[in-house]
Amino acid sequence: MTDIATIPAEMGADGAWEERRGSRWLEPEVLDVRRMAQVMREKKARFVTMTALLVEGEKEPRLSYHWDLDGSLLTVVTRTEEKHIPSIYGICEAADWIEREIHEQYAVVFDDHPYEPLLLRAGDAPGVNLPEEDE
């Protein structure tokens, strides 16, 4: 079994896992998402998905990366910068569709992701889940 407690340090992230309602959460001040993906790949963690969340009063969406490691659900939370964040697709191919979906729903740009439309048809603008004033 993998020692989950050491993962934040291996990712170069500050803080420790917090147990909340049956899953573990990590919300570091700074996170290199590509390094996180690399560490998770080395641990053979399964990428589950990512969740984008708009928080009132915050300009940038929060992105939660969900991983399964030996049945434990691990969630690492970060924020975009000017609606940009590095893509982890090159490290974790399972992130392909969800990065494309979050781009279309929240207009987040995943840098270096070879973008192809997923849900939207040609001509539709990304940001279908944004409140009207942000669209």
Next chain:
Amino acid sequence: MSYRIAIGPYHPALEEPYKLDLVCDGEVVRDAQLRIGFNFRAVERLAEQRNFVAVIALMERVCGICSNVHTMSVCQALEQIAELEVPPRARYIRVIVAELERLHSHVLWAGIAGKLIGFKTMFMACFSLRERVMDVLEAISGNRVNYSMNRVGGVNRDIADPQAVLRAVEEVEREVARSIIPVFTGSRSALSRCVGVGVLDEARARSLAVVGPTARASGLPQDIRKAAPYAAYQELEFQVPVESSGDVKARLVVRALEILESCKILRQALAKLPAGDWRGPTEEVEMPAGTGLSRLEGPRGEVLYSVTTDGENDTPRRVHVRTPTFANMPAVRVMLRGAQLADAPIIQASVDPCYSCTDR
């Protein structure tokens, strides 16, 4: 010289609308592109405008086959946020309905697989069997598709006659063991369309993070009912069937064996069904601020719901759904590369795709 064949979005080879663009050399598929979104209804956005009761009914409509998985998932997430304990009888009823749903979903899929490999008698036999399961679900819930069984903290209906459910389960089990399993594991006609077709090896299955029977047919023994048990699964004995060949046959066999495991779970759950309350809280549930992460093993694999509330409004701040087909479908591209064009319909169907779920 290669050429392109577009299948879909509306095509007899596809159960639901989506599009496969195949690049072929002669009869061999060299590459495939998938295009989805034809069922996109912005359900996640709509969920932000529904109260904590209406959102359950909305999420039930994400899928017309595994509707119960969606209500159970959203309820579990809300129960996490509200820190609610579900009564023991309700936990068992949730298992019973979830396994009946898995039964009818897997039997439906076996019928579709039969049709796609040219075995229409099997299609008819499976759909007839599925009707029996649907009748049981209707007897329990009053509905054949949207059962409305789950509520926050409990269930909406009791199972008044467990023996009637048991009789139907035994009938399904007998028929599956008598006809479906022998055909899909022993018939030369069926096997010739399935063995070595649409292979997804273990390494690629792990890399693509596929889930459910698709993962288990590629040698990955993952099942949320075992890895992170919910409802009453930790109190029930069952096996997780795993095959290693990663082909269409393996996906068929895994699902066929899972039907028998579901019957085993149902027999135990019906026998152990505890007495007592099943409704849960009768007063309106206070929903504080928080995020609940709920994972269930649906018929097609792991479903994840992330539900966030702000503690002020009676609507969720965010509901995110990761359906199993959303995780599995990118693997179809890998399965199709190098396959015969004539096998493309059964290969894409072998992950049991649900586009209503995927598009939301």
